């Protein structure tokens with residue numbers, strides 16, 4: 432049978448012009464931004480792959496929802512729609528709305544963590560670990576070793592290593608572990624999924640010790656797609672059923688709705704236990720907003736309720752979304768550039784430690800490579816290495832993750848295949864001239880989440 436291509440299950444109704452700049456303009460812009468792509472003006476960016484967070488295109492149905500949002504201060508109809516969507520799609524009975532993912536992480540950490548606690552997790556995420564440490568906890572990484580190896584072709588590099596988890600429980604005692612923090616489609620590992628079998632085994636182990644499992648379900652949809660593709664027995668499941676199944680092995684979840692949920696702002700904490708929900712709501716009113724809007728307007732909640740349902744309305748959306756990421760990853764891999772493989776769900780991650788092998792880690796190779804790609808083509812990516820990892824709050828030294836990556840994260844339903852071709856051509860061109868790229872040093876290092884606002888200069 433002849434092969435038939437698939438394409439996106441939507442067509443374009445409105446367009447937004449993109450700024451085209453010269454190399455000279457970009458050289459000036461990156462100096463002005465202190466070699467940090469977070470500090471660039473978006474008017475100086477051509478193809479923006481800084482993040483897939485809050486950058487997706489909403490559907491006409493979601494835009495219509497903005498008009499129908501109920502802006503009542505209390506008891507908004509749009510909040511009810513949001514709770515119904517969370518209960519139907521994720522299966523959690525209690526929804527605590529927040530302005531975005533880190534708002535939910537803040538509330539959860541404050542409710543469950545007592546100073547001195549230990550929170551095991553399958554690799555850290557920047558804001559998640561910040562809130563765990565801010566609440567007095569200590570994060571311990573229990574992801575499988577393959578997650579730290581860019582070339583290991585393991586289908587589930589997001590899996591929890593159950594032996595590592597058991598060792599942490601044995602060492603500190605279950606009573607010091609309020610919950611295990613389990614991320615779906617692990618961002619810092621390159622958008623790598625965990626298997627349902629591993630999640631179920633993690634949940635069982637935790638239950639035996641009376642420890643809760645809290646998901647970061649921010650990219651549960653993309654994880655569900657990989658389970659359907661790779662885990663025996665689930666080929667015929669819909670992603671809708673798989674997302675519910677994933678969440679069934681947890682006691683609750685934090686979600687940044689700016690990713691899978693297809694909105695530009697929003698998030699929530701969702702739990703099963705009404706007592707945890709009660710405590711969360713009492714903090715929510717102090718830090719986020721009333722318990723029926725958190726940090727969102729009524730229209731935000733209406734668009735979000737629709738986005739949650741839309742992401743699982745058939746499998747075609749996620750097939751096209753992950754398919755586009757794989758398309759870009761395959762082009763870059765074929766150009767000989769080292770990347771994390773298998774290609775993940777939300778972006779392509781270039782192995783900067785290998786590309787810039789002439790630079791020591793303390794000269795921030797991924798930061799330098801990200802800046803070089805921007806100067807070449809106006810394509811904006813993000814550093815995900817030693818700068819993102821920050822410093823150990825006790826020793827003050829850099830955290831030194833094994834992965835030193837440039838992330839090209841793809842917004843959902845925004846760019847075309849030709850944009851991806853241009854990105855791959857630029858990465859190939861920078862790779863050819865990689866030996867000319869110099870290392871960087873800090874000229875300003877912020878105290879918290881330093882990667883957002885840090886400034887650098889090239890080392891002579």
Ligand code: PM9
Pocket residue numbers: 481482483484531532533534556557558559614618647649650687688689697698840
């Ligand atoms: N992720 C990202 O670009 C945006 C901020 S960090 C550069 O990948 C997970 C898995 C995330 C995430 C944000 C958050 C925080 C929690 N968990 O940004 O606060 O990827 O909505 O969510 C970003 P908020």
